[in-house]
Amino acid sequence: MATRIGHLLHRAPGASTPVPDDDDDGANPRGATDADAAPSTPPHGAGRTVQLGDLVVVYEGFNRQKAVTVTEKGCYQNRYGNFHHREWVGKPYGSKVxxxxxxxxxxxxxxxxxxxxxxxxxxxxxxxxxxxxxxxHALELKPGSVVLESGTGSGSLTHSLIRAVAPTGHVYTFEFNRVRAEAASAEIVDHGLADFCTVTHRDIEANGFPGELEDRCDAAFLDLPGPWKCIPSVAKCLRPDGVVCSFSPCIEQVQRCCEALEANGFGDCQTVELLGREYDVEARELQRDLALAQPKLSSRWKREAKEKARRKRKHVDGGDGDGDGDGGGDVQLEPKPVVVAHPRQEAQHHTGYLTFARLSPLVTGEMIDAARAAGGGGTRRRGGGGYDEDELSE
Amino acid sequence: MTELGGLPGAPPPPTLPGVKTAPAMGVGDTVLLEMNGDKWAFIKLKRDGTAVIGKHKDVSLAPLIGAPFGSTYEVDQDGVLYPAQPDPPEWTAGDDAINAIDDDRNNADVNDMRDNSAQRMDQHDIARLKREGVGGRSLVEALAASSATFAKKTAYAQEKYVKKKLRKHLVRCRARRPTPRAVCEAYFHKQPAATNYVRYDALGMLLALGNVGAEAQPLIVETCGGLIVGAVAERMGGRGRVVAGHTGPSAPSLDIARLMNLGDAERESIATAPVTELIAARARHAGIGGEGDEDDSAKEIDSGNANGAADGVDKAEGDEAEGGKDAEGGKDAEGGKDAEGDKDALQERVPRERPEGWRSRRIESASPALIRELASPAQGFTSLILAAPALDPSSALAKLLPLLAPSAPFAVWSYAPQPLAEALDELRRSSSAVNLTLQEPWLRRHQVLPRRTHPTMTTTAGSGGYVLSGNYIPEGERKRQRGDDDETAVKRARTGGAD
Structure with missing residues (x-):
C-alpha cells in the first residue's frame, strides 16, 4: 500500500507501476539495467526500499551528497570506501550503509x-x-496547472514545477542550447517525468512560445537575458489572471521587463529580492572564568570533541560532572553549553530579482458603461470617478 | 505539426491541454477584495450581496458575478461599483514622467505646513464639490489646483500627492482569487497574528521543503488558522491525504483554509487528528509487531469512538469509519464514498433548502480506522510541516518524526531562531535527521519605475521567520557502529555534518 517514498514524485498507494512512464523505459538506452523490473516488486513496501534502477541521493555529510542510479554492478566510491550498489537493494530509504x-x-x-x-x-x-x-508558490501552481519555462538550464526549477502540477498538469520547458536541451530531456525521461514535462529546443527570445500553446497556460517562468522580447508571446499564452515570473540578475533587465509587461496588459507588477540566509548552529561552551586564557575560536570543534570524549571517560571511570574542577566553589565557573545560531558567511545563492505580474482580464468601455448604468440607476451624475476621462465627460 | 518536444529518446508530447479561461467569480465563491492596495476584505459572493467599500456602506457587488477573478473595479461617489481599467500606466505614460528626474524643482521652498494653509479649499468646499458630482480624479485635480505648493513640487512629489489624495477620494479595488499566496499576503498585512506572522515566501518554502505534491500524505501541525493546511491541500489537488494534526483534544480553527475556495476533493482530502492519538496508535502497532490483526482493529475502533464522542464528533464519524474500512480494499473509491457520506450527513442536518452557491465547508476529523492506518509503520507520513511556534520544536520533533516514512523531509517554522537552533542541535546529537538546515527567508520588495527604482520603504525587517528542515533517519540507523569512531565524528562535525 505504501508506495509514496522513493521516487521524485509521490505515487498513489497501490499504483501498479512506479511511474506511468515506465513502460517506455525499455526503449531508453540510458536505462542501464534491468531496473525497469520495478513494477514486479510487491506493492507493499515497494518504493520504501531501494530497488535496482532507483535514483538514490547518497548523503555523506552536510552539502556532500551525490545522485546515484542503483545498478546491478554499480559501485559508489568515496573517501570512506567502496560501496556496492547490490548491497543497498532491499534496504529501506534512510538506511545507513x-x-x-x-x-x-x-x-x-x-x-x-x-x-x-x-x-x-x-x-x-x-x-x-x-x-x-x-x-x-507565487505562480499559484497546483495539480492541473500548465506552466511555461524558459530556459530550462540545468532543470533545477523544472523538477519543482513538475511536482507542483503533476499528474494532471504539464510543464512546457524550452532551452535554446541544443546540447543542454537534450541533456535535460534525457534527465526528465530517466526520472520518469516525461508524462508531465516536455523539453523543447527553441529560442524563445527570437521566436516566442509556440502558437499551439496560446490561451492554454496558467503561468510562465522566464530566466532569459532579454525577457522583454517574449512578453507579447507570454501574454498570448496565458489565460486572464495567469501569473508570469521573470528572474533577472540586473535591475536594468527588470526595468525593461516591467515596461514590456505593462505594455502587454499585465498588472499587479511586483519585484522582489529573496535570500535564504542560512545559519550555522553550534553547541558552544562559553568560558566564564576570567582568569583563564581563552582557547582559539577556530579550534572549537576539535576542542569540544576532545572535551566530550574526556568527560565521557571520566564518567565511565566513576568520576562525576563536578569532578572536572578542583572542587569547592568553582562550580559556577564550569563552562556552560549554549546553542548558538549565526549566519553562515559563505552562502550559496545567486542573487537576482524576481518580477511577478498578472495578466489583467480585458475590460472594455462598454462593460464599464453597462455596469455604471445598471448600478447607478437614474442617479448617475456627471464627473464620477472613472479612470477613463472620456467616459467621465459624456 | 507540433513544434513541441522532438528531442532524441523523449516520448512524443501528450495531447495539448485545453484552452483555459479565466476562473470566474460565482455565487458562493470567496473573493478577496483588495482596496487601494492597503485594505483587504474577504467576501462571500451572494446574489444581491453588498459590501462596505471605503465610506460606502452598501455597495452592490453584482458586477463581480460572472466576471473573471483578477478584475479591477472602482467605486464612485454614489457608491456604485463598476469595472475599471486595471492600472494607470507608469511606463508608457509619455516622456514627461520618464524625464522627471531632470526636474529642477525641489523642496527648498516647500515647508511642512501643519496648519493646512497650503490648501485653499476647506472641507465645506470639498463637500460642495461632491454634492455637485465632482468626485474621484476630478476632485483630486481640483485639490491640486487649489494647493499653494503643488506647482512648486517636483514631478515625483506631485505624483505622490495625487496618489495619496486619490486613495482618499476614489476606491479602486481588485477582486483577487483567494489563492494561498493571496490569502497569506492579505493576512500578513491585515491581521498577521492570526497566521502567526507567516509570510508568503515562508509559506512557499514550507510547501517545497515539505515535498508537497499530489499523492503525498503529509502531517501538518500548525496554529496559523488553517493557512498552511489549506495551502497544502490546494497544492495536492485533492490527491493524497492531508492530516492536520493538533495538540489537545479538539482541532484548532481551520477557517483560513475555508477562505481558499477549495474544491470538494481538496477539502475532503483533509482530516484532522490529535497527534497524541497518532502517536498512541503507532505505539500499539509497535507493541503488537504484527500487521494489524482483527482483534486489535476492533479494540481500536471502540476506544476511538469513545474519543470521538468526547470531541463532539458524532454521526459523521461512524460514516467515515465505514468509508475508511472500505478504503482498505480500494483506496480510489474512498473519495467518492466520503463525499456521499458527507452529503447524507449534512442533508439530515440541513433540511432547509440550500442557498444558491452553497458548498460544504466541513473538514472531517480522522476516524479511528484512518488514524490506525496512518500510524501503521508500513505507511508513514511523507513529510511533516510544523508551524506552531508555541510548541517546543525539540520535544515535538522527537515525538512526531517517528511517524514519518524513513528519509522523509520535514520543515519547521518559527518566528524565532533559538528554539529551532536548539532543536537542530538535539537532532544532530541524536542522529535523528540528516541534511539539517536552518534558514531565514529574507525578502525585500523593490519599486521599479522609469528612472526611479529603489527598494520599497517598508516597516518590516525583511525576515520571514526561520525554517528548520532535514530528512528523518529512523532509530535503527543512528547508533554508532563499526567504522564510526570519534575521529569521523569530529571530521563530520567540522563540516557541519549531521552526525
Missing part, C-alpha cells in the same frame, strides 16, 4: 526535488531553494 572493509558509512535518501537541486549536474547557473519555492 557501510563501505567494504571497516570503512565509513553513508546514508541513502529518497530523492526529492530539493535534494535533486543539491546534487544535479550543473550545466548552467541554477536557481536554489528560496527562489524555487517562491516561484512555485
Amino acid at each position: 557501510y563501505g567494504k572493509g571497516d570503512a565509513g558509512f553513508v546514508w541513502l535518501l529518497a530523492p526529492t526535488p530539493e535534494l535533486w537541486t543539491k546534487v544535479l549536474p550543473h550545466r548552467t547557473q541554477i536557481l536554489y531553494l528560496p527562489d524555487i519555492s517562491l516561484v512555485c
